[in-house]
Amino acid sequence: MLSIHNLHASIDEKKILKGINLEIKPGEVHAIMGPNGSGKSTLASVLAGREDYTVTDGSVTFAGKDLFELSPEERAGEGLFLAFQYPVEIPGLSTTNFIKTAVNEVRKYRGEEALDAVAFLKLMKEKMAMVNIDQSLLSRSLNEGFSGGEKKRNEVFQMAMLNPKLAILDETDSGLDIDAIRIVANGVNKLRNKDNAVLVVTHYQRLLDYIVPDVIHILYNGRIVKSGPKELALELEERGYDFIKEQFKAEA
Amino acid sequence: MNNELSAIEKTVLSDYKYGFVTEIEADEAPPGLNEDTIRFISAKKNEPEWMLEWRLKAYNHWLKMQEPNWANIKYDPINYQSIKYYSAPKQKKKVNSLDEIDPELRKTFEKLGISLDEQKRLSGVAIDAVIDSVSIGTTFKEQLAELDIIFCSISEAIQEHPELVKKYIGSVVPITDNFFSALNAAVFSDGSFCYIPKGVRCPMELSTYFRINAEGTGQFERTLLIADEGSYVSYLEGCTAPIRDENQLHAAVVELIAHENAEIKYSTVQNWYPGDKDGKGGIYNFVTKRGICQGAHSKISWTQVETGSSITWKYPSVILKGDYSVGEFYSVAVTNNHQQADTGTKMMHLGKHTRSRIVSKGISAGVSQNSYRGLVHVGKNAANARNFSQCDSLLLGDKCGAHTFPYIEVKNNSAVVEHEATTSKIGEDQIFYCNQRGIDTETAVALIINGFAKEVMNQLPMEFAVEAQKLLAISLEGSVG
Numbered sequence: 001m002l003s004i005h006n007l008h009a010s011i012d013e014k015k016i017l018k019g020i021n022l023e024i025k026p027g028e029v030h031a032i033m034g035p036n037g038s039g040k041s042t043l044a045s046v047l048a049g050r051e052d053y054t055v056t057d058g059s060v061t062f063a064g065k066d067l068f069e070l071s072p073e074e075r076a077g078e079g080l081f082l083a084f085q086y087p088v089e090i091p092g093l094s095t096t097n098f099i100k101t102a103v104n105e106v107r108k109y110r111g112e113e114a115l116d117a118v119a120f121l122k123l124m125k126e127k128m129a130m131v132n133i134d135q136s137l138l139s140r141s142l143n144e145g146f147s148g149g150e151k152k153r154n155e156v157f158q159m160a161m162l163n164p165k166l167a168i169l170d171e172t173d174s175g176l177d178i179d180a181i182r183i184v185a186n187g188v189n190k191l192r193n194k195d196n197a198v199l200v201v202t203h204y205q206r207l208l209d210y211i212v213p214d215v216i217h218i219l220y221n222g223r224i225v226k227s228g229p230k231e232l233a234l235e236l237e238e239r240g241y242d243f244i245k246e247q248f249k250a251e252a
Numbered sequence: 253m254n255n256e257l258s259a260i261e262k263t264v265l266s267d268y269k270y271g272f273v274t275e276i277e278a279d280e281a282p283p284g285l286n287e288d289t290i291r292f293i294s295a296k297k298n299e300p301e302w303m304l305e306w307r308l309k310a311y312n313h314w315l316k317m318q319e320p321n322w323a324n325i326k327y328d329p330i331n332y333q334s335i336k337y338y339s340a341p342k343q344k345k346k347v348n349s350l351d352e353i354d355p356e357l358r359k360t361f362e363k364l365g366i367s368l369d370e371q372k373r374l375s376g377v378a379i380d381a382v383i384d385s386v387s388i389g390t391t392f393k394e395q396l397a398e399l400d401i402i403f404c405s406i407s408e409a410i411q412e413h414p415e416l417v418k419k420y421i422g423s424v425v426p427i428t429d430n431f432f433s434a435l436n437a438a439v440f441s442d443g444s445f446c447y448i449p450k451g452v453r454c455p456m457e458l459s460t461y462f463r464i465n466a467e468g469t470g471q472f473e474r475t476l477l478i479a480d481e482g483s484y485v486s487y488l489e490g491c492t493a494p495i496r497d498e499n500q501l502h503a504a505v506v507e508l509i510a511h512e513n514a515e516i517k518y519s520t521v522q523n524w525y526p527g528d529k530d531g532k533g534g535i536y537n538f539v540t541k542r543g544i545c546q547g548a549h550s551k552i553s554w555t556q557v558e559t560g561s562s563i564t565w566k567y568p569s570v571i572l573k574g575d576y577s578v579g580e581f582y583s584v585a586v587t588n589n590h591q592q593a594d595t596g597t598k599m600m601h602l603g604k605h606t607r608s609r610i611v612s613k614g615i616s617a618g619v620s621q622n623s624y625r626g627l628v629h630v631g632k633n634a635a636n637a638r639n640f641s642q643c644d645s646l647l648l649g650d651k652c653g654a655h656t657f658p659y660i661e662v663k664n665n666s667a668v669v670e671h672e673a674t675t676s677k678i679g680e681d682q683i684f685y686c687n688q689r690g691i692d693t694e695t696a697v698a699l700i701i702n703g704f705a706k707e708v709m710n711q712l713p714m715e716f717a718v719e720a721q722k723l724l725a726i727s728l729e730g731s732v733g
Binding site: 048049050051071072073075076077081082084087088090091092093097098099101102105106109141142158162 | 682
């Protein structure tokens with residue numbers, strides 16, 4: 001589904017990603033872990049198409065297409081979803097209206113007819129129950145005055161509504177208490193199936209207690225330095241990132 | 253970011269879709285302004301002597317006045333002798349009913365989406381259509397007359413209801429008020445007149461649609477609206493003009509009078525031709541709008557969506573004379589390309605327990621300049637007066653300007669006056685967030701703009717709100733890369 005080959009990217013001439021290789025298949029959950037500044041969020045941003053970053057080398061194919069040939073909205077149309085670390089606020093724009101626009105724009109891209117108000121409402125009700133989100137939140141301006149937990153829950157709700165092939169969760173656990181993490185993770189788990197995939201980007205192991213990955217990759221200094229089964233996260237939790245830093249300092 | 257900005261500059265090109273010209277013969281006054289011009293206009297309208305005298309008095313006062321220069325706008329001096337002050341579409345004969353209106357004129361209004369055919373109108377909106385200097389027809393007159401509501405052109409009101417016109421004209425905006433209002437008083441050629449009798453709730457929206465058509469003319473209309481005790485009216489005005497290279501002057505005066513317990517809601521969707529992307533042509537919109545809350549517990553509410561004109565100079569105001577009266581001003585002003593807007597309001601608190609609320613939303617794009625200028629005055633007898641003002645500016649790109657000039661004068665220490673102002677830019681982050689959800693940049697900008705302006709849009713009558721939302725999006729089309 002997603003195939004990253006020798007990806008290099010930089011921001012303002014500063015090299016951040018220095019040759020990432022990664023293969024994600026339908027039905028899989030991958031986690032990217034790593035210390036601060038290792039390039040985790042950059043990877044998520046580059047995949048989603050944020051303009052600040054320049055891809056200097058390598059290639060990414062997503063669902064059979066060259067990802068870098070697609071604009072950010074086309075990537076969304078193809079089924080790539082990014083749950084933001086810091087979801088933005090848009091005052092005056094109701095969350096429902098925003099999501100309705102998004103759903104119908106994506107449908108348009110796929111050559112499907114726009115949902116009318118009744119069909120949209122039905123879909124919304126179904127997904128609201130699934131990810132445990134309240135109607136009152138959706139009537140408010142997009143993310144305006146939302147707590148950290150509400151913002152992240154709203155991200156997962158949008159993911160449910162857009163039903164992506166690949167969901168990238170960028171530090172979705174940051175700033176959340178353990179209850180909020182559990183709610184968000186439950187939502188994500190309910191959305192998993194054999195046809196979609198999830199890429200979890202996180203600093204801490206705790207989110208992975210709830211969203212259990214098939215593979216964990218450790219990102220350090222712009223490269224994946226180690227990949228392994230979910231137990232790798234426990235090792236990191238125990239020993240911290242220092243042993244990774246020690247081990248790979250020479251190469252850095 | 254840099255790429256995005258150059259795209260803003262590159263693509264600031266929105267098409268003005270009302271720019272057509274109707275080929276119709278006009279009955280015109282020669283260019284120039286002197287006492288004879290005024291006598292000509294007055295004679296054309298077959299006006300009584302008192303009206304002519306009033307005009308001449310205004311003209312003589314105007315001669316002694318200076319054009320104001322305090323606004324944050326720049327334009328070349330206007331040659332008042334080169335303007336034609338009267339232009340009327342020549343109709344074959346006097347029309348007795350709307351069915352007899354020249355088909356060419358009817359077509360003009362249909363192109364603008366306004367049907368003068370009463371049967372074809374979907375919802376209850378009565379319309380007075382004004383083209384250049386004259387009103388060409390008013391719809392739903394008979395139905396309104398059953399409630400003793402008078403809704404007609406001001407020319408007709410001068411003939412049919414002279415006692416009302418005489419009593420109220422110039423009572424809110426005196427002929428000596430300012431340069432442009434004095435000019436208007438001297439040469440106004442038409443406009444709408446409306447009187448709602450005691451205790452009557454006007455059952456439909458009243459609306460005037462203004463259209464400048466002829467070349468080289470100025471449009472000077474005068475609207476007078478009186479809501480007698482305990483009555484209610486909601487009034488809408490819309491305006492467009494053909495695309496021309498020259499600047500055309502529009503200097504209107506609107507006077508509102510609300511008696512005890514009466515409420516007037518006045519909404520404007522202003523879409524005069526704004527000039528091209530290099531700033532050539534466009535309407536100079538120098539307008540004086542003022543209402544008086546004459547009686548206790550009366551209310552006047554101005555709502556405006558300003559997207560057109562090359563220059564807007566306009567401050568719809570409320571004199572809060574009656575105790576417990578309420579004044580409101582809701583405004584969205586959009587400027588793009590080379591447009592300049594200096595607009596705001598004045599709330600004059602004279603009565604006790606008077607309240608006012610100001611919500612101004614300025615949106616600037618291109619190399620335009622957008623200023624809010626507002627005065628909140630609390631007189632020494634206005635005990636417990638209360639005002640809340642909020643002025644928000646939204647910038648698209650980094651070559652436009654947003655300015656706020658709030659003036660506050662308080663002469664009674666029991667008053668509470670609050671002012672809040674914010675300035676923001678449409679963030680790259682906001683656009684990217686929308687993009688990531690599959691929404692393209694144009695649509696994202698429209699969503700953000702409409703969110704920003706929502707508080708004001710909510711004040712518009714339903715029929716106009718949808719139209720106004722589209723207008724906002726069109727005005728800013730292509731202004732973000």
